[in-house]
Amino acid sequence: MTFEQLELIEPIQMALKERKYTTPTPIQAEAIPIVLDGLDLLGCAQTGTGKTAAFSIPILQRIEKQILSEDRPGIKALILAPTRELAIQIGESFAAYGCYTHVAHTVIFGGVGQKPQTDALNRGVDVLIATPGRLLDLINQGFVRLNTLEYFVLDEADRMLDMGFIHDIKRILPLLPKKRQSLFFSATMPPEIERLAGTILHEPKKVEVTPASSTVDTIDQSVYFVEKVEKIDLLKKLLEDRSLESVLVFTRTKHGADKVARVLNKSGIGAEAIHGNKGQSARQRALSSFKDHTLRVLIATDIAARGIDVDHLSHVINYDLPNVPETYVHRIGRTGRAGHSGIAFSFCDVEEVPYLKDIQKLIGKEVPVAGGHMFESAEVKEAVAEMKKAIKEKSKRRNMFGSKRDGNFWRNKKRTAAK
Known part of the structure; x- marks a missing residue:
């Protein structure tokens, strides 16, 4: 598959060609058509699989079409990221893929003065990329209103959880319009993340590329x-x-x-x-x-x-x-x-x-x-050897007796006793 086969609009095609992007990654090939169709998405993909383009490209396309047909002011898309570095990177992707569109975006995060960020918000943006803390701060100050929002993306959800942002996210969710398209991305899917996804997504399509328990073969x-x-x-x-x-x-x-x-x-x-x-x-x-x-x-x-x-x-x-x-x-x-x-x-x-x-x-x-x-280190080598020996012994015992839930466990136990 090529990007040309994904039915992308000409301004985005031009930007991709300039960067010599011809073939979408697996998550891009699966996710872009889902997002273009307006469906919620649950994406499970480890780092480096190209998921930023998987949501930024179709969001840019949908907003560009809206702007050309009926330009309603206000923030249309919100992307939440756990760190300023990731937020900046996502902003760079929107700038790169949307350079020939009419879509305006800005990035807000803490640790720096807020005036350049509030100035950009006052000028008007279609896409807001934010870290949770600064977003809540600017909402409380009245600089951000989310009543016009149509697209919501939660990126790196597992890292959000690790960093303690779960409470901030729960404060942000009630502020979003109930009628919206939501995209949820995480490298891992522990129970807490699945529960969070259940509160955000409505009948989502699931895209899973390279499970987090596997490492890239290359x-x-x-x-x-x-x-x-x-x-x-x-x-x-x-x-x-x-x-x-x-x-x-x-x-x-x-x-x-x-x-x-x-x-x-x-x-x-x-x-x-x-x-x-x-x-x-x-x-x-x-x-x-x-x-x-x-x-x-x-x-x-x-x-x-x-x-x-x-x-x-x-x-x-x-x-x-x-x-x-x-x-x-x-x-x-x-x-x-x-x-x-x-x-x-x-x-x-x-x-x-x-x-x-x-x-x-x-x-x-x-x-x-x-x-x-x-x-x-000889000491570390010895510790690793002992670890391997313990694992082997445990496996040997398991094979000998089976599980306690397995009838073979008790049969083997009786045979051992009889001997």
Whole structure:
């Protein structure tokens, strides 16, 4: 399938051709016709699958047709995003795909002065992209009215939940017109997210592309067993290889991100940290430098990394393994996008062995071990071996006795006793 087969209007076709976009990703091919038909959508897709275009393109088309036939003033579409970086990225997508349309959009988020944002709102916008906190603030001040809304998008719903925005969302929902088209996107679908989707969507069509429990096949994954104190030396050693052209490094904490960036810079390796304590201008400067490849190494926390969309990101390095296995999938999904290959390295110290176990259980396979490096930890290797032995023994016992709900369990138990 090509974009031309999706019956898109000429202004959007022109914008896509300028960017040499010819073939939609699976979620774009499935979602765009659903949205164009005016139906609610529940989209489950991991990062890097092209879901921003899956909702921005059809929303632009529907609003453009409305503007040309009957231009009613007021906000027509609201897109909620969990972070300013993601909100900005979504805004860039609307600017790119809608550059030949009459659709006006703006982005609002906290951490910066509100006047440029309120000025844009006063001029009039068709599409509003917002983070929940700033949106509620401007609603309370009277700058935002949602009575004309026709399209509502909740993006990265699982991250909204993780970041504690669920209460803000529940405050926003009653302010929306009941008659609207709603689109709901999440990389994972835990019960809380499904319940939230049930309150937002009406008889939705479901699009599921690459379940969150699987990792992109084009990503080459490996794990390095290393002592915690030697992680920084291993990182410096790996970065000596200039084939690591564009590297996103994940740390667990903001302090850790700053420390890693500081040590790398002292070693002559240019790096910047990006996290919630950084000012918006500093974050955007670092992100822009990383996107245009003038900055080779970016250190980030998970929350700050949402919205980082870099063409040809060659490597992701998990300096700290995440304690939530789904987060691992989100992280490594920053590379290997749009059919490109990618590489993901993970550092694992002895305390992180249980995290590695959970990750491998989620993705359904073992992450290959990068052995023989100069910082390899015998203690971690031993801990992993013990973990594998315990898993094998548990599996062996399960196969021997079966489940307690299984009649074979009791039959086997009686046979064992008889012997």
